[in-house]
Amino acid sequence: MSDIETIKDTYLTQVAAAADGDALEAVRVAALGKKGEISLLLKTLGKMTPEERQSEGPKINGARQAVADAIAARKDAIESEALNAKLATETLDLTLPPPARPAGSVHPVSQVMDELAEIFADLGFSVATGPEIEDDWHNFTALNIPDTHPARAMHDTFYFPQTDDKGMPKLLRTHTSPVQIRTMMDVAERTGGDGEPIYIIAPGRTYRSDSDATHTPMFHQVEGLVIDRNIHMGHLKWTLETFVRAFFERDDIELRLRPSYFPFTEPSAEVDVGFSVEQGRRIIGGDARSNEGGWMEILGSGMVHPNVIRNCGLDPDVWQGFAFGCGIDRLAMLKYGMDDLRAFFDGDLRWIEHYGFDALDVPTLSGGVGA
C-alpha cells in the first residue's frame, strides 16, 4: 500500500469522525486547503517524470476526489442533523384548537326561496315582488273578492287605521296574490292593454291574524302566475308536478288535484302531494297508497278568473293562464324535516346551526337544488 492510500484513508476517517461543521472544515483545510496535505501532493506531480506522473497522478487525484466527496456528503449529513435537531425543538401540540373561525349560515326560508328561483328560472319564470302593506284593491277586490264576499272571512286580515285613496283601510297582505295583480297591471300599462306572456313567481312574507301550533301570524308564501295564450289546466298540472319533483329531487312524487274554490281562479283546485314513510319519517314521494302513505295538501291553484284578468286591464278572451300559491315554510318543513313552524321565527342559534345552510350551498341545477 502506498503512502497516498494511507493519506486518503486517514482523511476519510477524519471526515467520518468530524462532529460538526468546524471540525469538518479543519479536516478540509488540512487535506484540501492551499497548504493541505493532498493539495501539496498534487503540486509534486509537476516535478515527476511522465512515467511517475502516469502512475501517481490518478492515485493522488483519486484521493483528492474521494476526500472532497466525503466532505460534501458529511457536510450534508451534519446540516441535516442540525436541522433535525432544531426541528425537534419546534414541535407544536396540534391537538390544541386552532383560532375560532365562526361559521355563519343561511336560513331555510331563504335557502328554499333560492331553490324555487332556480327551479322556476329553468322553466322561464322570473321573480316578482310587491309591498307587504297593501291596499284593499290589490289584496281583495281586484282578486274578485268584493267586500261582501264570504271568502274574506277566511283571511283573518290585519288592518291599519290608515286608509288608501278609496277610503279603505290599508292592510297586511294575506297572500302573495296581490303581486299577480301588480304584475298584470304593469304589463297592461306597458303594452297599452295589449298584454304579453307573463311567467313569474312571487315569494315573500304574508300575514294572517292566526296563531297556534301550525299557524304563525307571519309566514312565507310563493305565488306562481302564468298568463299566455292557450294555457290550460293540463299545463298547471305539469308545472306543479315538474316543480315538486325538482324541488324534492324525486321522480316518484304523485300529485292529486281536488276541485276547490278560490274567488280569483276558475276552475280552482287544491293540490295534495303523495307521501310515504321511510325510517319512521314522512317523506314526500313514494307510494301514497301504501298503508302508511297518504296525501297532504300543499298548495292551492287554478285558472286565473276572467274577472281578475279584466280587473288588471287585460282581455280575458285573449289571455288566460294559471296561478298557484304555496307555503314556503311548509315546503321547507316537508323537505328538510322541521316539525315546528314557530321555531322558524325564533332565531334560536341551536336551531339555526342544525337547520341552517352553508353560505356556499347555493342551489344549482347541475348540483341539485337541495342542500
Place this chain on the structure above:
Amino acid sequence: MKFSLSWLKAHLETDASLTEITEKLTDIGLELEGLENPADALRPFRVAKVIEAGPHPNADKLQLLKVDDGSDEPWQVVCGAPNAKKDMVGVFGPPGTYIPGSDFTLKPAKIRDVESFGMMCSARELELGDDHDGIIELDATAADAVGQSYADYANLDDPVIDIAITPNRQDCMGVRGVARDLAAAGLGKLIPLDGTAPERSGAGPDVRTEDPDGCPAFYGCTVSGLTNGASPDWMQARLKSAGQKPINALVDITNYVMLDHGRPLHVYDVSKLNGGLVARKAVDGEKLVALNDKEYVLDQTMTVIADASGAHDIGGIMGGAETGSEESTTEVLIECAYFTPENIARTGQKLMLTSDARQRFERGVDPAFLDDGIDIATRLVLDLCGGSASEVTRAGTPPTSQRSIAYDPAKCLLLGGVDVTEDRQKEILEALGFSVDGTWQVTVPTWRRDVHGWQDLVEEVIRIEGLDAIPSTPLPRQAGVAKPTASPEQLAERKARRAAAASGLNETVTWSFISEKEAAPFGGGTWSLANPISEDLKVMRPSLLPGLIAAAQRNADRGASSIRLFEVGRRYLESTEHPTIGLILAGAGQPRSWQNGAATKFDAYDAKAHVLEILLAAGAPVGKLMDFGEAGDHYHPGQSATLRLGPKKILAAYGALHPNVTKALGLKGGAVAAEIFLDAIPVKKKSGHMRDAFAPPALQAVSRDFAFIVDADLAANDLVRAVKGADKKLITDARVFDLFEGESLGEGKKSLAVDVTLQPTEATLTEEDLKALTDKVVASASKLGAELRG
C-alpha cells in the same frame, strides 16, 4: 258540514259503499274532513236484562243484580242506580269495556266486599245524553234483543260524514244539495221531494216587506192549536249527527229544514207578537237582544223583522230572544224570507255576528225554494206538533230570474285541458240541474248563484269528470338553456346574504311587527295594526334591530356565548318599504383561548368589517364610501358611524348600540349592530362580460411609511385622505397601520403611522423624486396640524 250516512241516503238512492261516497265527495270538491261512527265506541255494549235484583249486604244504596247479556252465565253486578229493578232491560258493558262518558275501562272489582262484573250504563256514560240519574231503561220489547249489540239495536251504526263546504257552494249547505252533487257524479239517484202540499185553511198572517232591497220576499203562514214538545228520535239523531243540540220540536224543525235543504227559517210565537210582521230597515240606534242573549245596536243599513212593538229578528242572521218559540207555544208564525246576500254580509260584519242562517243567506239561498221551504216546515210542524195551518202570505217577489250562459263545449279542453265529449258534458250539466238547449245556451239553476260564466261551466264539467282525467301538458318552452331571470337588485340581495353568512353571521327571520316599546327608540312606527294579535306584535318595524336585539337576548338566556345574527327583510316607513340587512353581534367576539387569553367583546370595528364585506358583495362602490357620523340616537354617540356615497346617500349605519336602548329592550351586556340599506346601493348595470384589458404596471410599486403626530380627536381617515391628496397620480393607496397614544407625545396628541404606496408610471423614482413626494405629503398633512414624527 256534518251529516249521517242514513240522512244522506234519505235523499240519495245508492248502492255505493261508504268509502266510495267519501272518496267521491273529495273528488268533486266537497272535501272530506272527518268520518266518525258513533257506534264504534258503543259496539261492546249489549242489550241486557236484569234477571234478579236484591239488596247489597253491606250498603243501603247499592243493589246486587244478576244480569243476562246473552252470555252462558249471568253477570253479578253491583249497581247504584235507583231505577235498577228486576226484569228491566238496559245497556250492559261487560268487564274490559271502555266507558266513553267516564273515560275508564271496566275491570272486575269488589264493591263493599262483593264482587261486581261489568256495569249497567247511564245515557251520560255512553255519551248518548246528559242523563245520569239512573241507568238506561229500554222498552220492554227490548227483552227480545238481549245479547244484541246496543249500537245495532238502537240503530246507532250510522257513520257521520264531515265535509268542508267552500264559500261558493251554498247549495251544498243542506244535505239534499250534497246528494244532488253525488247523484250527478254517478253515485246514485236523487230521490224526488215529497211534493204534497200541507192542508191549509184560513187567511195567511199579516206579513209585509217595506225593504225590497234587503228583503225582497217575505213568505209567512201560521200554525195554531199545536203542542210543542220533544222532536222525534229520527230528527234528534240527525240533528245530533250535524252537531246540533235538539231543543224542542219547533226549534228543531227550523234547524232541520236548514240543514236538510239549506233553507233557513224563523218561527215566532204568535202570542208574543203585537200585530203583523214587517221586514224594514232598522232605525239608527235601534236595539235588539238576539237569541244568543247579546244586545245588538242596529243601524239603517240593516234589515229587521218587526211588529208594532219593535224589531224581533235581525233579518236572515238571528232571531230575537223575546219572541221565539217555547215549550208552551201553541201558535206560531213561520217566516220564510229571501234576504239579499250582500246586505247580510255587511250587517254580519258590522255586528260581528255569525250564525248558520247568515252563512247561508250571505252565500245566497235558492230564491225559488220559498214555497217548498215553507211547505216542508209547515208539514213537519203539523206532523210533529199537530194544529192547523193557515194559507201562505207572500209579500214581495224573490229574485228567481235565471242566468243563461252561451257555452262552447270546446272550451272544456281549451281551459280545463281535458277532452270531454259533448254528450258527456251535457249529461253532467243536466244532472247538476242546468238545462242545455240545442245551441248550447245553458240555463243556470236557481240554487247555483256562484255560476256566472262559461269558465264556471268548464269547472262543473271537469270536477264531476274528475281532475285526475286531465293529462299533464308541458308548458311551451324556449329552445336552449334557460335565460337568466333575476334582476340586479335580486342578485345583489342574494350575494349580500351569502356574504353575510360566509363572514360568520347566522341568518334569522324575526317578526315584521314589534311592540310599541321596541319601536320607540327607533323613532316609533308609522304603521300600527288596528287589530294586532298581541301588543308585542303590533307595530311594523321601522328598523330590523329591535327584532334582532330580542333574538340575541333569547339566545343569551339560553346560554349562547357568542351571538352573531343577521336578517334580510324590510323596514316599514311612512312612504314605502325598504329592503334592509340588519346584523347584531353580542357576547364574546373572540372566545377566550390558549393563544389570546381572555375573551374579547365585539366592538364597532367588528360591525364595520361585516358591513364592508356585505356592501362589497352587494356591489356597492366600497372604495368611494365616506365615513360620517349621525348613525342615529339608538347608537353610542361616540362609537357609531355611517357609510355614505354623498351627504344624503346613506348605505349603512353601524356601531355599538346605545346602552339606554339595550337596557330598555332587555339585552344585557350590550351589543354592536348595523343596518345596510340595500335600496340605497346604486344598481350595477350589467353591460356585457368584458373586463378592462389587463395592463400590469411596468415598474415596481414602492412603499413608504410616514408617522405623524396629530390631535387626538383627528379622524384617521381625514389624515389618510390628506395624504392621498398630496399626489393623486403617484399615490395609489394609503393605509393607517399604527396608532400610538402616550404621554411622550404630549397632551391631546396621538401618533398615526401611514403606509403609502407609490406607483411610478414612467421611470423609477429617484431620491429627488422621493424627497419631493415626502415634502408634498408632509405639507398636505400639516394642513390638519399633523407633524412628521422625528
